[in-house]
Amino acid sequence: MSRITLTTAVVVALGLLAPSLAAADAAAGKAFWMANHSGGKPDTPSCTTCHTNDPTKAGQTRAGKAIDPMAVSVQPDRFTDPAKVEKWFGRNCNSVLGRDCTATEKADVLEYLKSI
Amino acid sequence: MSRLILALAATSALLFAPAVFADNDEGEGGEGGGWGAVQHAATQAECSGCHMVFPPQLLPPESWNAIMGDLKNHFGEDATVEAATAESIRGYLVANAMQMPGVDAANPPLRITEMRWFTHEHGKRLLAKAEANPKIGSLSNCVACHRGAASGMFDDD
Numbered sequence: 001m002s003r004i005t006l007t008t009a010v011v012v013a014l015g016l017l018a019p020s021l022a023a024a025d026a027a028a029g030k031a032f033w034m035a036n037h038s039g040g041k042p043d044t045p046s047c048t049t050c051h052t053n054d055p056t057k058a059g060q061t062r063a064g065k066a067i068d069p070m071a072v073s074v075q076p077d078r079f080t081d082p083a084k085v086e087k088w089f090g091r092n093c094n095s096v097l098g099r100d101c102t103a104t105e106k107a108d109v110l111e112y113l114k115s116i
Numbered sequence: 117m118s119r120l121i122l123a124l125a126a127t128s129a130l131l132f133a134p135a136v137f138a139d140n141d142e143g144e145g146g147e148g149g150g151w152g153a154v155q156h157a158a159t160q161a162e163c164s165g166c167h168m169v170f171p172p173q174l175l176p177p178e179s180w181n182a183i184m185g186d187l188k189n190h191f192g193e194d195a196t197v198e199a200a201t202a203e204s205i206r207g208y209l210v211a212n213a214m215q216m217p218g219v220d221a222a223n224p225p226l227r228i229t230e231m232r233w234f235t236h237e238h239g240k241r242l243l244a245k246a247e248a249n250p251k252i253g254s255l256s257n258c259v260a261c262h263r264g265a266a267s268g269m270f271d272d273d
Contacts, residue, residue, distance in 0.1 A: 041189075041194070042192070044192065044193060062253075062254060063168075063253075063254050064252060065164075065167050065168065087197075090196065091194040091196055092194070094194040095193045095194045
């Protein structure tokens with residue numbers, strides 16, 4: 001258990017602080033981003049529900065508010081605040097998948113959003 | 117469900133026609149009328165993540181208590197905030213809520229769009245038109261039509 005926790009902590013730390021060192025997979029992140037997931041809330045089956053399938057473009061919340069693009073190439077400071085990143089992964093993973101995302105899923109998504 | 121909402125709406129209409137929503141009476145807050153922008157920093161920061169920061173005066177305290185008590189299921193999304201922050205926001209919203217007697221605390225209205233005054237002020241036809249407009253996206257997007265909504269100004273119709 002403590003080994004898993006430690007591994008998770010390390011992966012998360014790598015994923016957030018120095019993603020280039022982690023074995024994150026942009027293609028897997030893209031597939032995750034585009035997929036329709038189950039287990040979450042019915043109105044939000046996918047990342048694309050609000051963020052669209054083009055993260056270089058602005059998205060829109062269900063309440064109609066614009067969401068800045070998620071691609072780092074367009075918004076270089078998108079993931080520079082780890083607390084903010086964790087807050088939104090926490091909310092949105094629960095909305096879309098009905099659970100927390102794994103460290104691997106988060107790292108992959110970040111890698112994808114860095115790669116485009 | 118819709119019957120319940122209807123009943124609720126009817127009850128609200130009969131018992132309380134909130135004076136704040138008559139025309140030309142939003143002058144409590146500041147120069148241009150209206151309530152002024154929400155000044156509570158946590159409310160402004162957290163709520164604006166997904167939607168316009170709605171003035172607390174648009175719902176009674178029972179509604180705000182219910183909403184802030186279930187942020188994990190916030191109109192179809194998880195909108196969890198840290199407990200202390202949530203409590204601070206709840207306190208602000210409740211303290212500045214609409215004064216409206218007789219709300220069923222166990223089953224208060226949760227949506228501003230459910231409130232009797234909301235339909236009355238907009239009219240069903242206009243609401244249907246707004247709902248069908250993809251540029252508006254949602255009836256909760258007040259600012260799409262009320263340019264001053266973020267500053268608590270809705271008296272521009």
